[in-house]
Amino acid sequence: MKRFYLAALMCAALSFAGCNKNSGLEPEPEPPVEYDVTLEASAFAGFYFGQKYGNNMEYRYFVHLSDSDTFAPENDHYYTFVIFSNEGAADPENIKLPAGTYTLGVSGETAASTFTPNSFYMDNTEGGGMFRFESGKIVVSYDGDNIVVDATLVDDAGYSHHVTYTGPCSIINSSR
Secondary structure: OHHHHHHHHHHHHHHHHHHOOOOOOOOOOOOOOOOOEEEEOOEEEEEEEEOOOOOOOOEEEEEEEEOOOOOOOOOOEEEEEEEEEOOOOOOOOOOOOOOEEEEEOOOOOOOOOEEOOOOEEEEOOOOOEEEEEEEEEEEEEEEOOEEEEEEEEEEOOOOEEEEEEEEOOOEEEOOO
């Protein structure tokens, strides 16, 4: 009987050890997500409208991310987001988009921590076009004075997007 229990314990130990080919090691990392469109933006610009357009006193930010400083020449790509926050500009002379996570909102609504379906991606290359978003998330943080933006989106044609930006946060005060 002791042999049976000893054999059963050994089989159980071997089968558990065989379940993980990296037994005792760190799990293998997940493969990176592949996106249809990946853009590391080199420019960030925007406008701050205060509470003018918020249905419930939210603050409106209109921001652009682009691979060009002019945001509309031939052969560039840019993203335009209409973002609503529950935070306004603390310093009207140095406006920053509030850190946080913004998700795609509902058309006609202005809930805090959302961006509107009127936001879009523009591909100005031959065969490109304008695409609105069906879903997405924009994560905003700061590294010192630099804004860090990391957005993952799906557009109305079914393409997945990943856009990032790290650098100065230039927002013009249009709330006056």
